[in-house]
Amino acid sequence: MKLELITPESEPSRRLRKWRLIQFPQLTMPLIAALTPKDVEIHHTDEIVEAVNFEREVDLVAITCNTPAANHVYRLADEFRRRGRKVVLGGPHVTVLPEEALAHADAVVIGEAETVWSRVVEDFQRGTWQRVYRGKPADLAGIPRARRDLIVGRGYGRGVIIATRGCPNRCDYCSVGNMYGSGQRRRPVQEVAREVATIPGKAVIFWDDHLTANRRYALELFKAIAPYRKWWTTQTTIQVAFDHELLVAAAESGCKAFFIGLESISQGSLNSQGKGFNKVALYEEAVKNLHRYGIAIQAGTMFGLDGDDPGIFERTLKYYREIGIDSATVSIVVPMPETPFFTRLQREGRLLTTNWDKYNGKVDAVFQPKQMTPRELEQGVAWFAKQFYSLPSVFDRLFLKSRVGLWWNMPRNLGYRLALLWRQGVDFDDLTTGSSQLNSREYRPFPK
Ligand code: B12
Ligand code: SF4
Structure with a gap:
């Protein structure tokens, strides 16, 4: 066959x-x-x-x-x-x-x-x-390793791996609970470590949703992978920045950066998504703590949440420059189907389309934001990304504030900048139709 x-x-x-x-x-x-x-x-x-x-x-x-x-x-x-x-x-x-x-x-x-x-x-x-x-939620002990030999031709190495599945948190916009159920399952530490040992090259990315959700597991894992002297990164939440034992273990095992969903500098916005465990008042201290251990922060950042007014883009830019955010993944918040956020928008009559092409989180707003127009949201996100990766901003954030791993952090920022510059040269209306035209498109009711 x-x-x-x-x-x-x-x-x-x-x-x-x-x-x-x-x-x-x-x-x-x-x-x-x-x-x-x-x-x-x-x-x-x-x-x-x-x-x-x-x-x-x-x-x-x-x-x-x-x-x-x-x-x-x-x-x-x-x-x-x-x-x-x-x-x-x-x-x-x-x-x-x-x-x-x-x-x-x-x-x-x-x-x-x-x-x-x-x-x-x-x-x-x-x-x-x-x-x-x-398929039932899988027991992760003994699952086979992904066939890395089938990953060919990507610009970046094959050092991706997953140690855990799922996340104990429940942010309203997130699909992970729908996919993996509640809580987190973990592969045995030694199985993960043995797989890390087989990864060619220096760089490893743990594609987990929240690698440090269970700190005992994370500590054990960091100790187990330390001997392989890899440079690694993963996704986690801001709590890690206040756990010094975990930060030491992460840094000593080769952690170079954490992707952390800061998401917003509006506490109201965070609370509206069940993400009140992110405390904006502690962001600056969190970033300082990470930098102290030589760990950069890639800040997951989304706009369009209910507490966001049109001034949010400029305020976020200024704040990120002040506290030295190393890099950011910038998105328009997307109400992925069947998430609590999607259901709420549907109930409130704020969903503009269920044309899934537009659920890209990069160029299209698919719902009516509370405090701005969809167009303002799309333009604000594009403006923020451009400003965040402008040369003065890169200089401020990296040279004046962070100073973490400049030799790799700098090219990484310039890479994002290049990609953005290229994107600006693309006719976005050619890529998708843009929300200004949404209302003229046929509205496809949500299938039940
Ligand atoms: C790593 C990752 C990325 C990486 C790599 C891309 C990738 N898809 O791997 C990057 C950073 C590039 C990325 C980008 C994006 N991502 Co992403 N990403 C993830 C993440 C964290 C892990 C994916 C993974 O490797 N999982 C491990 C594999 C083994 O699990 P899995 O894919 O779920 O597959 C299992 C089952 O679902 C099932 N299964 C899956 N497919 C199939 C197919 C068949 C035939 C069968 C039988 C079974 C099956 O079996 C598998 C084994 O159990 C997930 C969250 C998560 N935990 O899955 C988000 C996630 C998949 N991403 C998501 C999104 C939205 C995106 C972006 C659209 C973001 C954006 N706006 O640009 C882009 C899309 C890019 C793309 N082309 O995929 C969403 C998808 C939500 C949704 N409703 O579709 C997720 C779930 C995150 C979230 N919190 O909501 N992503
Ligand atoms: S912490 Fe991250 S993975 Fe967990 S529910 Fe929230 S967004 Fe999803």
């Missing part, structure tokens, strides 16, 4: 990411490959690297699907099916909207693949397969 695995990347997303100096690889399909029965012949197409070949002789096509990629994935699936191929879909979007996905697939997998994928393949081979499969 021949299986085609696809890591999809829609045309707009490909054009935005094409020139990124850092093209992070995805682990999902390489992991599905590792879970596939050994007698199956596998080909993996990563659309950021290679176009999908509809002519390839395959028996089954499996595609992972997140929300902004959903329409694109459906088009791929429709085309494969038109040519007589069988298609199975899974991933975050399919898990929350399986009925919508079923209109484009022969089968869908809700939830995690580990407990169900080999059955899907075997049922397919026997000709007895069903339309809907449900």
Whole structure:
């Protein structure tokens, strides 16, 4: 049997990411490959690297699907099916909207693949397969390593790994609870450490949602990976910055940066999303603590929350420069389907569209913000990103305040700057239609 695995990347997303100096690889399909029965012949197409070949002789096509990629994935699936191929879909979007996905697939997998994928393949081979499969939350002990050999051609190495799944917090806009249920599951520390040891090169990224959620586990993990002398980064929450034992262990094991969702400098906005555990009054001290241990902060930053007025962009810029934020991932907040934020906006009649192409968080506002127009939000985010990565801002933040790892932090900032400059040269209305035109588009009611 021949299986085609696809890591999809829609045309707009490909054009935005094409020139990124850092093209992070995805682990999902390489992991599905590792879970596939050994007698199956596998080909993996990563659309950021290679176009999908509809002519390839395959028996089954499996595609992972997140929300902004959903329409694109459906088009791929429709085309494969038109040519007589069988298609199975899974991933975050399919898990929350399986009925919508079923209109484009022969089968869908809700939830995690580990407990169900080999059955899907075997049922397919026997000709007895069903339309809907449900994966249970997987026990992460002993799960196979993702097939890194299937990650080819990305601009950045293959040093991605996952130690945990899920997050004990419940931020209203976040999809992680819908995907993985409540709480967090963890791989045994020694299994993770052994995998880290096999990673070629120096850089390692833990693609976890909240690696330090359980501090005892994190401490054990940091001790276990320290001997490999990697440079690593991960996502976590701001609490880590006030835990000195954890910071020492992280720094000593090679942590160079934490991605931390500061999200907003408006406490009202944070509270409106159930993220009141972020205390804006403590941000400055948190950043100082991280820098003291030589750890940079990449600040997840989103705009458009209910406490955000049109002045939020300028205030955030000024504050980030003052406290020396090393880098930021800047987004328009996206109400991903079936999250509490999505449901609330729907109830309040503030959702402007369910055209998933627009759920990109970069150029389109898909809901009516409380204190500004959708256009003001889109323009404000573009303005903020440009100013944040302007040369005076990079200089202030890195040279005058942070001074952490200038030799790598500086090129990283310049890389983001280049990507932004390139983006400005792109006609965004060509990439998506822009919210100013949303109202003239047909409104597709939310499918139930
Ligand atoms: C690492 C990461 C990234 C990385 C790498 C991209 C990637 N997709 O890996 C970067 C930083 C580039 C990134 C970017 C984005 N990301 Co991201 N990312 C993640 C993160 C933290 C981990 C992904 C991962 O590797 N998981 C581990 C794998 C093994 O798990 P998995 O993908 O869930 O797959 C399991 C099951 O879902 C299922 N499954 C999945 N697909 C399939 C397919 C089949 C056929 C089957 C049978 C099963 C199956 O089986 C797998 C094993 O159990 C997740 C959160 C999370 N914990 O998943 C967010 C997440 C996937 N990202 C998200 C988003 C929104 C984005 C962006 C759109 C952000 C933006 N505005 O630009 C972009 C999209 C880029 C892209 N092309 O994917 C959302 C998606 C929400 C949604 N409803 O779709 C998530 C869930 C974060 C969140 N908090 O909401 N992301
Ligand atoms: S802390 Fe991060 S991963 Fe956890 S629920 Fe909030 S946004 Fe999601």
